[in-house]
Amino acid sequence: MDREFLLNTTEQLQALAHPTRHRIINYLVDHSATNQQIAAALGEPPARIHFHVRELWTAGLVILVEERIKGGVVEKYYQAAARSFRLGDAFQFGLNPHEPASDALGLSLLAAAEQDLQAALGSFTGTLHPFVSAHFQGTLSAPALQRVQHWIARIGQEFGHEATSAETQSFTLTILLHPLPTPLKGEHGDGAPLE
Numbered sequence: 001m002d003r004e005f006l007l008n009t010t011e012q013l014q015a016l017a018h019p020t021r022h023r024i025i026n027y028l029v030d031h032s033a034t035n036q037q038i039a040a041a042l043g044e045p046p047a048r049i050h051f052h053v054r055e056l057w058t059a060g061l062v063i064l065v066e067e068r069i070k071g072g073v074v075e076k077y078y079q080a081a082a083r084s085f086r087l088g089d090a091f092q093f094g095l096n097p098h099e100p101a102s103d104a105l106g107l108s109l110l111a112a113a114e115q116d117l118q119a120a121l122g123s124f125t126g127t128l129h130p131f132v133s134a135h136f137q138g139t140l141s142a143p144a145l146q147r148v149q150h151w152i153a154r155i156g157q158e159f160g161h162e163a164t165s166a167e168t169q170s171f172t173l174t175i176l177l178h179p180l181p182t183p184l185k186g187e188h189g190d191g192a193p194l195e
Helices: 010-016 019-030 035-042 046-058 100-123 142-158
Strands: 002-007 062-070 073-080 082-087
Touching (some): 002 010, 010 019, 010 046, 019 046, 019 062, 035 046
Parallel strands (some): 002 082
16 A cells, blocks of 8 residues: 555546545545445445445555455455545646636545544443644634645654554544635624634
């Protein structure tokens, strides 16, 4: 499995522009599994998982790693193509809002993060620890924006360095950095916190 996959085509963005596909990719980073096994792990109907895995496979985001014959049926085992996925140079750190997949990609990331959080809250007893949440909104100069982009890239490099073992724990981190429309006068344009 590669460490990183660069998304450089609209087809790849479209393949990831669904929350269930994000969850499938996240599961297949640490497991090789059949459609049936993925469906059971994610609590989704097998037919739905089959459709989404086929879309991910067609875009090259998951790979077929093994075929086994069991009871006269061929079981296909899939794995994520890489440990992490990020926008490639073709998108120049930005998405074209006129690309059909652009708005769906960001929204599907948020929906997948919500589903992952709900699954974690339902799986753990007591306190979900560690749990960190933050939401920042403000202005950045061009040099500050470059520093933030660099920090995000460095954080992403931390994920996937260690092989899954008894000493490691799986985590999810979702970061969306995007410009906001210029606020109208009197609408928090003075740096006042949002309520």
